[in-house]
Amino acid sequence: MPTTARPPTGSSRSLLVVDDDARVRTVVSWQLEAEGYVVREAADGRAAWQGITEHRPDLVVLDLSLPGLGGLDLLRRLREAGDPLPVVVLSGRSGEGDRISGLDLGADDYLVKPFSPGELAARVRSVLRRSGGTGVPRPAPATGLRVDPATREVELDGRPVQLTAKEFDLLAFLVAQPRQVFTRAQLLDQVWSSAPGWQSEATVTEHVHRLRHKLGREHVATVRGVGYRFEP
The missing domain is CATH 3.40.50.2300 (Response regulator)
Structure with missing residues (x-):
């Protein structure tokens, strides 16, 4: 049952x-x-x-x-x-x-x-x-951010944003679960499929830094002492 x-x-x-x-x-x-x-x-x-x-x-x-x-x-x-x-x-x-x-x-x-x-x-x-859960584009109207898992395309205020494969994977994962906080260890597990100790948590920090550089700091928020979340 x-x-x-x-x-x-x-x-x-x-x-x-x-x-x-x-x-x-x-x-x-x-x-x-x-x-x-x-x-x-x-x-x-x-x-x-x-x-x-x-x-x-x-x-x-x-x-x-x-x-x-x-x-x-x-x-x-x-x-x-x-x-x-x-x-x-x-x-x-x-x-x-x-x-x-x-x-x-x-x-x-x-x-x-x-x-x-x-x-x-x-x-x-x-x-x-x-x-990312679905092939349907996921717009975030308040920020002008559009993430399409099917085509792996990202637009910000109507302009295309070029991301690496792993930058896209990280963004799509966070966008699919807005405002939910994930630790660096959880992101390594879910996005990188990395077992504990196999990869440094600094990898997550560096990719978040790159996303903020390309999209602006307001989209991926830091929850001090815990991890990161997407702000819709």
Whole structure:
């Protein structure tokens, strides 16, 4: 049964759950709906492709063993088209080769069945944080700042701003969660996927300094003694 101890966190983001097992779809959907997400389902690859093109979810939970258009083929089709849609693979294939194939094709995470619904929800939250959560442009009207995760473009007062790949990742992560404070260690974990001690927290400080130089100091605020937050 799904766990419901956490308060809803989905903020009406839409997810597509793709699995040919109706029981798995039901358990996953219950868990994610309890987290506050809007969930659609598909039982095969072709229905999943139709759901992606017609409804454009913010993330796909994808089984690999699907009738017709397989999960790996669906993932390959997305990535060959240049589509950055976040995908979390949920598969009964536990072999290292299948895991590597899925990640090499562009899966954002890979979870093996049997699985914990709570862990799946946590991984969905993590992938959405890293990706900015959606391909829809995220304007911040009060500041004139526009961040588009799909095209990785940034505009300030209508003018394009050139950012490095990691500067963009950091900005998109903060913009997706306005006014939420993150420590440098949390940002290293979420943006750099760096384990504790692997990378200096000064890396975060330097990237924040660069963002402020390009965007102005008012967009990324320092919370003294804690970390940083985006000010909408």
